[in-house]
Each structure stands twice: as C-alpha cells, then as structure tokens.
C-alpha cells in the first residue's frame with residue numbers, strides 16, 4: 185500500500201493574488217452583462233449628490249421632489265386602510281375604484297377621453313414603472329423613439345432597455361424649450377415609432393400651450409406616431425398657464441399613452457403610485473408585463489391615492505402647495521436674473537433652468553466649483569441631455585429662507601468670477 189502523500193499546509197494566498205482574482209472576476213462578470221444594460225449611461229448627476237452628501241452646510245437645490253410630507257387627509261387614509269388589514273395584493277391592474285377615480289379626475293380636470301376603468305387604466309409603481317412598461321410594450325429592437333431634450337433622465341434609459349434607439353431632439357432656451365412640429369418632422373425616419381413628450385418639463389420647467397400641442401398632434405396624426413405623454417407635473421403650473429392633457433386633443437386618445445402620478449402633485453413620492461391611461465390594446469400589453477414584473481402596485485399607496493383623488497381637503501392641500509411653489513418660483517427666478525444668471529420663465533413643475541454662459545464656465549465646472557466654494561448644490565443641465573449645455577437645474581421645493589441664502593451665496597460666487 186502506497187503511503188499517503190505527506191500533507192503540506194496549503195500556501196496562503198497573498199493579498200496581491202486575491203486582488204488579481206477579484207478584479208479578473210469583476211472584469212469577467214462585467215463582460216457578461218447584457219449589451220442593453222451596458223448601453224445605459226450612468227447618471228451624470230449622481231456624482232453631485234454623492235459629493236454634496238459628504239459636505240456640511242450644503243443648501244441643495246438638487247432634489248426633484250416636494251418638500252412636504254404627504255398632506256394629513258391622504259396620509260391618514262393610507263395608514264387607516266393598512267390598520268384595517270388591507271395589506272394583501274390588489275387586482276393586478278390596481279383597485280378598480282382607484283382606476284375609476286383616475287378616469288374621473290382626468291375627465292373633471294381636462295375633459296379627458298372617457299377611459300374605461302377596466303381595460304384602459306393601469307395603476308403602476310410610479311410613472312417610473314409606467315414609462316418602462318410603455319417602452320417594453322411598444323418598442324422592438326432598433327425602433328426609434330423621438331425624445332425632446334433636455335428631459336427626465338429615465339426616458340433614455342427606458343428606451344435603451346427596451347432595445348430601442350433614442351433620437352434626441354434638442355430644445356433651446358431661446359424657444360422657451362418648446363418642441364416644434366418642424367423639429368419632429370426633421371427627425372422622422374421609417375423606423376420612428378414613438379414620440380415621447382413630457383410637459384411640464386423636468387428639468388426646464390417649460391410648458392406647452394394648446395396651440396403648440398395641437399401642432400404636435402397634427403404631426404403625430406400625419407406620420408402615424410404613437411405618443412407617450414408624461415404629465416406627472418400636470419397640477420404644478422403657474423400664472424395664467426392652463427395645462428392641456430395631450431390625449432384630450434382631437435384624434436389623440438387613440439394613439440396616446442397618458443402617464444401621470446401622485447408623486448409630485450400630492451407630495452407622495454414614497455407611496456409609489458402612478459398610472460397609465462390609453463387605448464385598451466396598449467394598456468392590455470402594459471398590464472401583461474406589469475403582472476409578471478410587479479404583481480400589483482403597493483396596496484397602502486393605492487388606498488391613499490384613492491382618497492387623494494376624491495377628498496376636497498386633499499384638493500385644497502394641492503392648491504396650497506402649488507401656491508407656495510409659485511411664490512418660491514417667483515422669488516428664485518427673479519433672484520437668479522438679478523444676480524446675473526439669465527433664467528427663462530418656467531411655468532410648470534418646480535425647477536428653474538438658468539444659463540451660466542455669462543460666467544464663461546461650462547455647467548459642470550460651474551456646479552462643481554459652486555458646491556466646493558459656496559456649498560450650494562445644483563445639477564449641470566447637460567446631465568439631462570442635449571440643449572442643457574450652459575445651464576443648471578435648480579429645484580425650488582426648498583424653504584424660502586434657504587433659497588434666500590442660496591441666492592446670496594451664488595451672488596458672492598458670481599462676483600468673484602467677475603460677473
């Protein structure tokens with residue numbers, strides 16, 4: 185019998201060897217990620233949030249969400265429903281009463297098409313999910329989606345994740361960041377399938393009026409485009425602007441997926457409730473994906489949303505919040521113009537989008553230096569796409585006293601730059 189091999193203690197792995205194995209493994213895992221996910225660009229605005237959170241005494245104009253807690257009547261209704269034991273899944277498409285409530289509210293506010301709550305409305309996990317579903321339902325590999333820029337960062341990612349190609353249509357301050365029918369026509373190719381619009385706009389605060397939207401509708405009809413219209417900021421409009429629901433324009437109901445939600449208008453970002461409304465064929469396809477992906481939107485959030493859409497006290501709270509955003513908008517926009525940052529008049533959402541061109545700096549250096557030197561966090565405009573160059577996004581759901589200090593700090597910064 186052969187004597188067993190003498191046992192030798194295994195040589196311990198050195199730190200360098202471990203690091204080499206780890207980095208090799210990482211590289212190999214990265215190379216195995218889907219090409220779709222690798223095409224999604226990392227968010228260019230993340231860096232600013234990360235930097236700002238490491239610093240003290242920063243006034244952040246970077247966050248795109250209400251500075252309110254959900255109004256008490258809505259919050260209590262959600263909490264009460266949970267306490268009553270409503271903690272299970274709902275129907276895949278969302279509570280039927282809520283779907284009916286959405287259809288009713290849209291009809292009341294905007295003379296919307298008479299959506300059938302059963303087949304033409306879907307409750308989603310925010311507009312974020314609704315947008316993803318719309319793209320997944322409509323886009324085949326290589327289909328082109330027209331996206332006016334600058335725009336909310338998820339639009340591009342959602343198109344790419346669906347295998348589509350984003351066709352940028354830059355919009356400019358000189359035109360009030362409004363999209364024109366001529367721009368759309370110039371961008372159309374045989375692969376164009378969808379036009380994605382989002383007004384009031386994040387990041388510019390731009391809105392479009394009935395005539396301008398009717399022009400877009402004419403082109404959509406002429407070229408047989410499907411339109412996805414993200415109207416999440418529909419209630420947050422100021423001065424004399426009247427929001428027009430795109431699907432309510434003649435001939436648009438049958439080709440438009442309307443997206444809306446509770447996050448911004450009702451200060452309900454954390455409840456995660458949005459909705460989609462549109463033709464049954466498209467909504468049915470979105471629902472099919474949603475039922476496998478999500479099952480159903482959060483039940484407590486749906487109960488709160490149902491209450492929000494029907495309680496006059498909730499409506500009064502929305503009006504109060506809009507009035508307060510309106511005051512802060514006036515203060516910030518006037519202030520920015522006074523200190524030397526030219527700012528076009530934003531009539532919707534809660535963002536100002538001033539130009540920093542007078543400083544001679546690009547928007548990234550400006551934002552980084554302003555944060556380092558004066559501790560004010562803003563977002564470089566080009567992080568939201570073409571047309572955002574030379575601009576910064578300032579979100580104004582921030583206490584008035586902080587807006588005042590932010591303007592003083594920006595003023596000091598600009599004087600040092602000689603503006």
Ligand SMILES: Cc1ncc(COP(=O)(O)O)c(C=O)c1O
Pocket residue numbers: 248309310311312313336382385386414416445446447453456457458
């Ligand atoms: C234009 C726009 N659409 C959609 C969303 C997503 O909202 P939610 O998923 O909370 O409904 C946001 C959030 O910032 C937004 O600005």
